[in-house]
Amino acid sequence: MTRTGARAAALSELLEAGGLTAAERPPRPRINEVPGVARVRIDDVYRALNGNPDLLHQAKPDAFDLCVSAADGPVIVELDEEQHFNRYRATTLSFPWAEALPWLSAYRDYARLHEADLARKFISGGRWTNASAPRYFGTASAPGDFTGVGSPRWRQRAFYDAVKDLLPGIRLARIAVFDVVDGRPLEAILRSKDHSAAGPIRRLVESRTHSWPTS
Template sequence: MVATGARARELQSILIRAGFARAVGPSAPRLETLPSEAAADILNLYRALGGVLAWPALAPGSWDLSFSDGLLVELDESFHFNRYRELTLQRPWAASLPWQNDYLEYSRRWERHSGTGGRRWSNDSAKRMFGRADADGVFGEFGAPRWKQRALYDAMKDAAAATGIVRLARVSIYDEVGGIRLDDILYRKADVPAETVAALVSERVAQP
């Protein structure tokens, strides 16, 4: 299987062929860099997901791709779509995000591919944030701490886009370009003009 990093590099190569230029991007958002209302809502979301800390140190990872016009691109693979991500996409501010409707559908449709074993289900960092985990694949009292953590961190990046702090586009391996799934393009199972992939990215740029 192609690693997520390899798929992101392939997407970057395609976009460069379409005329995009690489650049160093900004730091990932933190609560203190979000507007106060957005930061408060992220904390509310953390608690709605079952967060157990009064003041969690929330630290999403760096942006997947960054380009010279200030555009940031996140490539979301299968682990990003499940019931917890669906919850984050239902916040009022998420209505302005151009990927909201597609991502809600993917979260409902593809949860079984979100990774129900081992560190994909839970790890020490996620358990510190959300407490105990249910057994792999079981949604009882505790569920999947790692899924919750990933969904919350995606929401923080979404909030930064929705409030205009960053210029962000999200695309998913489940998106289609000219009837061909983006995952197949990134696997090089199908060949489409770079400009058509760039058009998908441009359509997905959040406009606060």
């Protein structure tokens, strides 16, 4: 199991311990099926990240991380790890619509505070660029260099996160490994699988849940 997979598995276990049972995940998002205002906003984000407009219809956002059954219906839970926080994610959260997102303030802070550490760790092995990202966002600058294109892979990940942020008709919660739960980083709790934190993690998910209307 990858490090990412281990964290998600630990989160699923803790959510279940907190009373949120696992549910079937919806299919991965398809940009061309997103209606109305949400699609216009997705187009705006893509342009802000300097995406190639001719290829937007080919973009394939990642699958959802987890889905749980709550008393008032299913909730998709995205667990955002360190690679999600940088200037490109901050760009996606700079639009007026982002003010409605309950994770906005924390995520803006994380993008500002953790990019420098990310730039030291995530610049090799397909983390700075890969085979597909340059097609959409341009040829990468040298690893760690943010002049010009910078990191097409980081841009791509930020775009995919924004697509999920904007999907109507679902209930989405975002939590991050940097979130502090009962005085401890969520990352540490996931490593230890400390069930005493199950209730507080559930409350964090509930406080971070948001939905857009379908029209």
